[in-house]
Amino acid sequence: MSxxxxxxTGEAHQKPLLGxxxxxxxxxxxxxxxxxxxxxxxxLITTHLIFYARTKATLAAAGTLxxxxxxxxxxxxxxxxxxxxxxxASSLTMVLALAASKVKDWKKxxxxxxxxxxxxxxxxxxxxxEFIHLYHEGLKLAPQYVLEGETVKSLYGVTFFxxxxxxxLHVTIGIIWLIATYVKVAKFPDSPENPMDIELAGxxxxxxxxxxVAIFTLIYLI
Amino acid sequence: MAIAEQxxxxxxxxxxDYEGFSWRSWLATVDHKKIGIIxxxxxxxxxxxxxxxxxxxxxxxxxxxxxxxxADTYNQLFTMHATTMIFLVIMPMNVGIGNYIVxxxxxxxxxxxxRLNALSIWxxxxxxxxxxxxxxxxxxxxxxxxxxxxLTQNQYSPGAAMDYWVLGLxxxxxxxxxGGLNFIVTVLNMRAPGMTLNRLPLxxxxxxxxxxxxxxxxxxxxxxxxxxxxxxxxxxxxxxxxQGGDALLWQHLFWFxxxxxxxILILPVMGMVSEILPTFSRKPIFGYSFVAYSGxxxxxxGFIVWAHHMFGTGMGPMANAFxxxxxxxxxxxxxxxxxxxxxxxxxxxxxxxxxxLYAIGFISMFIIGGISGITLASSPIDLQQTDxxxxxxxxHYVLFGGSILxxxxxxxxxxxxxxxxxxxxxxxxxxxxxMMVSFNLxxxxxxxxxxxxxxxxxxxxxxxMGWEIWNQIETVGTFLLxxxxxxxxxxxxxxxxxxERASNDPWDAxxxxxxxPSPPPSYNFLHVxxxxxRRPLWDAKYPHAVGDEHGxxxxxxxxxxxYTDENTPGAKDIxxxxxxxxxxxxxxxxxxxxxxxxxxxxxxxxxxxGxxxxxxxxxxxxxxxxxxxxxxxxxxxxxxxxxxxx
Amino acid sequence: MAEHxxxxxxxxxxxxxxxxxxxxxxxxxxxxxxxxxxxFLVESSFSATMFLVxxxxxxxxxxxxxxxxxxxxxxxxxxxxxxxxxxxxxAFSLCLGxxxxxxxxxxxxx
Numbered sequence: 001m002s003x004x005x006x007x008x009t010g011e012a013h014q015k016p017l018l019g020x021x022x023x024x025x026x027x028x029x030x031x032x033x034x035x036x037x038x039x040x041x042x043x044l045i046t047t048h049l050i051f052y053a054r055t056k057a058t059l060a061a062a063g064t065l066x067x068x069x070x071x072x073x074x075x076x077x078x079x080x081x082x083x084x085x086x087x088x089a090s091s092l093t094m095v096l097a098l099a100a101s102k103v104k105d106w107k108k109x110x111x112x113x114x115x116x117x118x119x120x121x122x123x124x125x126x127x128x129x130e131f132i133h134l135y136h137e138g139l140k141l142a143p144q145y146v147l148e149g150e151t152v153k154s155l156y157g158v159t160f161f162x163x164x165x166x167x168x169l170h171v172t173i174g175i176i177w178l179i180a181t182y183v184k185v186a187k188f189p190d191s192p193e194n195p196m197d198i199e200l201a202g203x204x205x206x207x208x209x210x211x212x213v214a215i216f217t218l219i220y221l222i
Numbered sequence: 223m224a225i226a227e228q229x230x231x232x233x234x235x236x237x238x239d240y241e242g243f244s245w246r247s248w249l250a251t252v253d254h255k256k257i258g259i260i261x262x263x264x265x266x267x268x269x270x271x272x273x274x275x276x277x278x279x280x281x282x283x284x285x286x287x288x289x290x291x292x293a294d295t296y297n298q299l300f301t302m303h304a305t306t307m308i309f310l311v312i313m314p315m316n317v318g319i320g321n322y323i324v325x326x327x328x329x330x331x332x333x334x335x336x337r338l339n340a341l342s343i344w345x346x347x348x349x350x351x352x353x354x355x356x357x358x359x360x361x362x363x364x365x366x367x368x369x370x371x372x373l374t375q376n377q378y379s380p381g382a383a384m385d386y387w388v389l390g391l392x393x394x395x396x397x398x399x400x401g402g403l404n405f406i407v408t409v410l411n412m413r414a415p416g417m418t419l420n421r422l423p424l425x426x427x428x429x430x431x432x433x434x435x436x437x438x439x440x441x442x443x444x445x446x447x448x449x450x451x452x453x454x455x456x457x458x459x460x461x462x463x464x465q466g467g468d469a470l471l472w473q474h475l476f477w478f479x480x481x482x483x484x485x486i487l488i489l490p491v492m493g494m495v496s497e498i499l500p501t502f503s504r505k506p507i508f509g510y511s512f513v514a515y516s517g518x519x520x521x522x523x524g525f526i527v528w529a530h531h532m533f534g535t536g537m538g539p540m541a542n543a544f545x546x547x548x549x550x551x552x553x554x555x556x557x558x559x560x561x562x563x564x565x566x567x568x569x570x571x572x573x574x575x576x577x578x579l580y581a582i583g584f585i586s587m588f589i590i591g592g593i594s595g596i597t598l599a600s601s602p603i604d605l606q607q608t609d610x611x612x613x614x615x616x617x618h619y620v621l622f623g624g625s626i627l628x629x630x631x632x633x634x635x636x637x638x639x640x641x642x643x644x645x646x647x648x649x650x651x652x653x654x655x656x657m658m659v660s661f662n663l664x665x666x667x668x669x670x671x672x673x674x675x676x677x678x679x680x681x682x683x684x685x686x687m688g689w690e691i692w693n694q695i696e697t698v699g700t701f702l703l704x705x706x707x708x709x710x711x712x713x714x715x716x717x718x719x720x721x722e723r724a725s726n727d728p729w730d731a732x733x734x735x736x737x738x739p740s741p742p743p744s745y746n747f748l749h750v751x752x753x754x755x756r757r758p759l760w761d762a763k764y765p766h767a768v769g770d771e772h773g774x775x776x777x778x779x780x781x782x783x784x785y786t787d788e789n790t791p792g793a794k795d796i797x798x799x800x801x802x803x804x805x806x807x808x809x810x811x812x813x814x815x816x817x818x819x820x821x822x823x824x825x826x827x828x829x830x831x832g833x834x835x836x837x838x839x840x841x842x843x844x845x846x847x848x849x850x851x852x853x854x855x856x857x858x859x860x861x862x863x864x865x866x867x868x
Numbered sequence: 869m870a871e872h873x874x875x876x877x878x879x880x881x882x883x884x885x886x887x888x889x890x891x892x893x894x895x896x897x898x899x900x901x902x903x904x905x906x907x908f909l910v911e912s913s914f915s916a917t918m919f920l921v922x923x924x925x926x927x928x929x930x931x932x933x934x935x936x937x938x939x940x941x942x943x944x945x946x947x948x949x950x951x952x953x954x955x956x957x958x959a960f961s962l963c964l965g966x967x968x969x970x971x972x973x974x975x976x977x978x
Binding site: 026037044 | 403404406407410414441442444449458459460462465466467468471
């Protein structure tokens with residue numbers, strides 16, 4: 001047995017990168033986490049849809065759906081199209097940053113990664129602007145909203161702000177993650193784990209974009 | 223290379239972080255075995271607390287018109303009893319034993335993410351402490367463990383109790399999701415060579431299934447409790463019908479999580495029993511694939527039956543029929559498991575150790591709970607039984623008769639591996655029989671009291687309802703049950719101090735954890751084993767036994783007993799992650815921030831509204847960032863990329 | 869180390885799309901978004917059901933594009949597809965189930 005000791009101890013270093021499933025452990029963990037996150041966001045979206053449907057039913061019964069529908073009056077298409085485009089563009093720059101890192105083109109990586117960070121920051125800025133705007137228009141984190149001087153009892157605002165607020169929080173965390181990766185790569189450009197670090201931050205970032213794809217259609221358009 | 227040399231050098235100074243006790247070696251640990259032990263010890267402490275709450279309630283109910291407890295205290299006690307037993311006892315006990323055993327069973331040296339594992343344990347403890355802090359700050363949560371709306375709204379639950387409940391469980395929820403991810407990656411990606419999914423021990427299989435249930439079920443609860451918190455803190459009213467909210471939405475969201483949660487509590491225990499029965503029957507498990515896949519089936523079906531908790535709300539015939547039918551279908555995979563366990567024992571060479579007795583006790587009591595479960599799955603029958611003591615009887619037969627008895631089985635089975643000492647088997651058997659008798663004394667009469675109309679959650683009742691005799695028996699049973707738990711505690715403490723030393727493999731078992739010393743060295747396996755069947759250790763010990771394609775062959779394998787410790791030649795070269803306090807900083811920060819969030823619009827410490835809260839939140843956030851920074855530094859130091867390239 | 873080299877091969881094999889390819893995907897997604905907005909602006913020329921189906925379909929295309937190409941799930945290890953797509957399916961079912969339960973048709977929502 002002692003003869004095989006030296007062989008055996010070497011194994012500690014052999015397997016950390018790809019495990020028994022043939023994949024990187026962190027990447028597997030992140031994908032599973034994103035799977036869990038889909039249920040988080042879908043629950044938020046579903047509760048919003050339930051209360052929006054109820055608000056519409058109440059308004060329709062009272063014959064006031066036309067001029068009191070919260071979605072058509074509060075959620076303008078212009079701003080949200082800008083927001084959706086910003087996130088979509090940031091997904092593109094993110095994947096370009098990753099591609100650059102794979103061929104160790106760190107200069108290009110820095111450009112695309114910084115573009116992603118700035119686009120993300122612009123999105124958060126736009127969302128803050130939207131929230132302030134809606135607040136002044138009478139949509140608040142409260143069980144009623146005020147339109148054209150009329151108070152409508154509805155949970156629309158509560159579920160809207162909770163849902164988009166938590167999405168915004170995820171975007172913010174994503175930005176912090178991207179900055180951390182940017183700094184780390186700048187500090188240790190030779191580190192062999194850089195591409196995987198960037199890939200993980202990117203996966204999270206694309207997921208945040210994916211959530212906005214769903215919110216854009218389900219909440220703003222339909 | 224510098225880092226590796228440093229590691230070797232520090233290890234040669236007699237490894238202060240493993241040998242001998244030091245606070246640092248525990249508080250900063252990332253070793254899955256130590257984290258497992260912390261889980262087990264803390265969960266047992268909460269088990270005692272939850273038990274005390276139960277005893278107090280049983281004293282109150284022991285006589286009609288009793289005034290031992292006030293109604294409000296009683297409400298706090300039943301809420302905290304259930305919350306404690308579910309979230310702070312059975313779940314973490316499962317996680318603790320899983321943490322210790324799963325990596326050993328798959329032939330790994332640690333969990334996939336050791337630091338995340340440490341984060342889970344400290345977040346769990348932070349959440350548990352936060353929950354119990356409520357007792358000292360104006361009363362514990364008192365709206366029941368499923369916190370039905372609108373009882374949880376500010377006007378019915380003033381004060382901070384429900385906020386403690388939401389945020390305390392929120393922290394343990396993050397811990398659970400992190401733990402679930404860790405188990406998934408460990409089981410899938412950290413297996414030893416040859417340990418295919420088809421050869422995984424059934425305990426590992428069940429932990430894998432449960433981990434998926436956790437990451438699928440918890441987000442819904444997280445969302446519901448965030449919305450509840452916003453209702454309470456910012457006037458949201460999502461669950462307040464008076465302001466346009468919907469109380470039933472809470473029930474649906476809660477039970478969409480809550481029903482899978484009961485499988486989170488029982489499936490790992492079923493896995494433990496599936497390991498213990500073959501070992502003490504001297505036979506392989508009967509129908510391995512059926513036992514494994516029925517666990518998967520239970521996990522899946524668990525997601526489409528949630529509304530059987532809500533038949534009393536009047537969902538209409540369509541929904542009732544669907545959820546009744548789906549619930550009854552679960553009896554099939556559960557029955558498959560039970561028949562496979564019985565077939566495993568059938569004509570086996572049974573050794574009735576305490577662990578085996580508990581496993582058999584588990585099967586018997588779980589069958590009773592399963593049968594009362596079928597009556598509850600039928601919506602017309604359920605309408606007669608809902609919110610009565612019959613439900614209390616049912617849930618204790620599956621959660622105590624099921625989960626807790628199974629956990630005792632697992633406890634007696636793996637105690638030697640974890641502590642290196644044997645539990646006193648004679649005392650264990652006495653304690654087993656005392657527990658079986660007292661358990662049935664306590665919970666069986668609840669079926670009858672419930673059928674005779676005694677509602678659950680009442681703090682007292684009139685004389686002459688025909689319930690007194692059953693309640694008296696239950697109360698006597700509870701005291702005996704408490705006695706048997708104390709006997710186990712005595713047995714455990716005595717055995718840790720002076721119990722018989724355990725060998726590598728005291729039960730002559732078949733799985734990998736028994737090939738290494740009890741307790742194992744920090745790195746577990748000196749040689750990572752190569753697995754050639756489902757029962758690697760039996761194959762090594764009995765190469766000529768008749769077997770099937772999954773075991774019993776004398777295929778070449780390096781599975782054999784290892785007699786190793788921290789000083790074994792070669793052990794120093796095994797690269798293990800180093801101690802770090804970063805998970806503790808992070809979880810401490812989150813706990814303090816959560817405490818602040820509770821008081822965001824309430825007074826505390828005599829300061830004006832919100833000031834202290836903002837202070838706590840600020841301190842918490844700073845601690846979180848300190849933790850994240852330390853985490854990044856430590857993970858870079860320990861990175862496998864770093865050590866293999868420099 | 870041998871495994872590390874293998875890992876690089878593995879990554880290259882699955883993620884060797886050219887930057888041109890990413891720009892193309894980005895362009896397609898931009899066009900789909902423009903289509904969505906366009907359809908939204910001329911909502912009245914569709915029946916309610918058509919409007920819903922078209923917009924949901926376009927959102928699915930967009931989402932699938934992000935998942936398959938930007939997140940490289942297409943062609944990546946099967947286990948990643950499993951741990952992401954299974955919960956996604958659960959999430960869809962949750963959404964449809966809850967919308968059904970809380971619709972006026974089933975009527976538990978009162």
